[in-house]
Amino acid sequence: MPRTRIHNLSISLDGFATGEGLGLETPFGHAGERLHEWMVATSFGAPIVGRTGGSTGVDDALARQHEPGIGAEIMGSGKFGPPGWEDDPDWRGWWGPEPPFRTPTFVLTHRPRPPLEMAGGTTFHFLDASPADALAVALEAVGGLDVRIGGGPLVARAFIAAGLVDHVHLVQVPIVLGRGVRLWDGLEGMEARYAVEAVTSPSGVTHLTFSR
Amino acid sequence: MPRTRIHNLSISLDGFATGEGLGLETPFGHAGERLHEWMVATSFGAPIVGRTGGSTGVDDALARQHEPGIGAEIMGSGKFGPPGWEDDPDWRGWWGPEPPFRTPTFVLTHRPRPPLEMAGGTTFHFLDASPADALAVALEAVGGLDVRIGGGPLVARAFIAAGLVDHVHLVQVPIVLGRGVRLWDGLEGMEARYAVEAVTSPSGVTHLTFSR
Numbered sequence: 001m002p003r004t005r006i007h008n009l010s011i012s013l014d015g016f017a018t019g020e021g022l023g024l025e026t027p028f029g030h031a032g033e034r035l036h037e038w039m040v041a042t043s044f045g046a047p048i049v050g051r052t053g054g055s056t057g058v059d060d061a062l063a064r065q066h067e068p069g070i071g072a073e074i075m076g077s078g079k080f081g082p083p084g085w086e087d088d089p090d091w092r093g094w095w096g097p098e099p100p101f102r103t104p105t106f107v108l109t110h111r112p113r114p115p116l117e118m119a120g121g122t123t124f125h126f127l128d129a130s131p132a133d134a135l136a137v138a139l140e141a142v143g144g145l146d147v148r149i150g151g152g153p154l155v156a157r158a159f160i161a162a163g164l165v166d167h168v169h170l171v172q173v174p175i176v177l178g179r180g181v182r183l184w185d186g187l188e189g190m191e192a193r194y195a196v197e198a199v200t201s202p203s204g205v206t207h208l209t210f211s212r
Numbered sequence: 213m214p215r216t217r218i219h220n221l222s223i224s225l226d227g228f229a230t231g232e233g234l235g236l237e238t239p240f241g242h243a244g245e246r247l248h249e250w251m252v253a254t255s256f257g258a259p260i261v262g263r264t265g266g267s268t269g270v271d272d273a274l275a276r277q278h279e280p281g282i283g284a285e286i287m288g289s290g291k292f293g294p295p296g297w298e299d300d301p302d303w304r305g306w307w308g309p310e311p312p313f314r315t316p317t318f319v320l321t322h323r324p325r326p327p328l329e330m331a332g333g334t335t336f337h338f339l340d341a342s343p344a345d346a347l348a349v350a351l352e353a354v355g356g357l358d359v360r361i362g363g364g365p366l367v368a369r370a371f372i373a374a375g376l377v378d379h380v381h382l383v384q385v386p387i388v389l390g391r392g393v394r395l396w397d398g399l400e401g402m403e404a405r406y407a408v409e410a411v412t413s414p415s416g417v418t419h420l421t422f423s424r
Contacts, residue, residue, distance in 0.1 A: 013403075013420070014396035015226055174408040174420070178400025184226035188390025191225075196386040200412045208225070208386070 002139055003146045003166040006156055007066040009183070010035040010171045010205075016180035017153035024082045027094065029180060035173050038205045039063055048100070058201045062169060071145025072138040073101050076155035077109040080124070086111045093124065101150075104141040106134055108155060131155075131162045153183045161186050168194070168210040214351055215358045215378040218368055219278040221395070222247040222383045222417075228392035229365035236294045239306065241392060247385050250417045251275050260312070270413045274381065283357025284350040285313050288367035289321040292336070298323045305336065313362075316353040318346055320367060343367075343374045365395045373398050380406070380422040 011017045012035065019029030028035060039045035044063040046054035054060065077086070085091040086109060093099055093116075102121035112126035127134050138147045149159045159165050170183070194210035201207065223229045224247065231243030240247060251257035256275040258266035266272065289298070297303040298321060305311055305328075314333035324338035339346050350359045361371045371377050382395070406422035413419065 013227075014394075014399070172418075174410060175403045176396055176399045176401060178396075178398075182226075184388055184390075186390075187226070187388045189388060191387045196416065198384075198386060198412045198416060198418050200410045200418060204408065204410060206384075206410050206412060206418050 002071070002142055002144060004135060004149060004159070004164055005070070005146050005167040005169075006149045006151070006159075006165055007169045008039060008063055008171060009151055009153070009156055009169065010039070010173055011153075011183050012173055012175050012177040012180075014176050014178065015182045015184045016177040017151065017156070017183045018078075018181050019177055020179040022078070022083055027082065031177055031180060034175055038171060038173060038201075038203050041203065055203070058199065058207070059203050059205065062171075062207050065169065066148070069146045070103060070148045071142025072104045072106065073148045073150045074106045074108065074134050074138050074155070074159075075150035076152050077107060078152045078154065079150055080107045080109075089113075092116055092118070098122075099124075104138070105150075106138050108134055131159045131164055135159070135164055153181045157183055157186055160190060163193070166212055168208075170208040170210075172206040172208060174204050174206075214283070214354055214356060216347065216361060216371070216376055217282070217358050217379040217381075218361045218363070218372075218377055219381045220251060220275055220383060221363055221365070221368055221381065222251070222385055223365075223395050224385055224387050224389040224392075226388050226390065227394045227396045228389040229363065229368070229395045230290075230393045231389055232391040234290070234295055239294065243389055243392060246387055250383060250385060250413070250415050253415065267415070270411065270419070271415050271417065274383075274419050277381065278360070281358045282315060282360045283354030284316045284318065285360045285362045286318045286320065286346050286350050286367070286371075287362035288364050289319060290364045290366065291362055292319045292321075301325075304328055304330070310334075311336075316350070317362075318350050320346055343371045343376055347371070347376055365393045369395055369398055372402060375405070378424055380420075382420040382422075384418040384420060386416050386418075 019031030021029040040049045042060035042063050043054035043056050081091050098120040099122040106125050106127050110128050112128050116124040194212050197209045199207050231241030233241040252261045254272035254275050255266035255268050293303050310332040311334040318337050318339050324340050328336040406424050409421045411419050
């Protein structure tokens, strides 16, 4: 059975998965890169920012779960581009000509456009659909593999709240952002539907997994 | 130098230190006892609920830091009694004739009353004062020992925001409460003023310490 999974979703101690003031030069707003420093310090994450090396311990092992067995990603419009990208017919995502997804990738937007076939196996499809309907479309594309919900936080919590997510991996970074988009809103009692584990890494982050 | 310390302040994953619907029968509202199960499972916490035994590992070691070296406690009116206790001249706190504080204990309230001397060394003093002024009063009573800020969350965050707290021990419980009183509001960037450590216990909670 294909599973629906969230990986490497970083949040602050106060639950913000992105900051305030998102824009082309500030994709995470006032949070800057602080939510993702733990990941680019791993051997999995270093190449994302053009580095080599990186740690190969707990953080790396958990970060690498992002990839295996994934046949499609679903992401929100806020992950695909800065506010207003829907007005730019030439916007092709943040990731250059060869995005790292390498699968069909479904972008949820109220203003769909034709599919974008990129180098390296990623094709962006644009869907105006509910979480359940989007997941049904993605499941047709995965050939029995799993679907990753790629975020941002609004999309992650909408899929979790709808009961559609089988595995959630959160990474709590020891900063207090104060402002931005909260992950937890509307998820009261979610722990009852999952086995929850927490492990702190020597880097200072705490990995939380919710599995069912 | 006396230090100002917060210990055993339990919060949910979404940062609520107490639930919604506080009352005489529901001191933590819809949170029930879930935020404190980890503590009553320790040998430190078991006697609080009339039990014997209890664990003697990481949770217990951290919970016990609540006591040593404390010369006074400051608490908010919401910790001293249920909403409306100020209208009851006979209310003497939740803790029976011999409260566990065993030091001068300052209750912040806009409606002060005469001091209450209890058995076992606790005297409740009622203060209508700012955090800084209340701390100054408490420091006169401690004889060089430390002052504990006893909560609830509104008082804890007011003292932290005012820069008055030297050590904060939080215990993050893996539940999503959804509603209640948040600890983190107004504390953006607090990590910059502290050394932060996190450790997960086998019980499933994550202990966070902020020290300066």
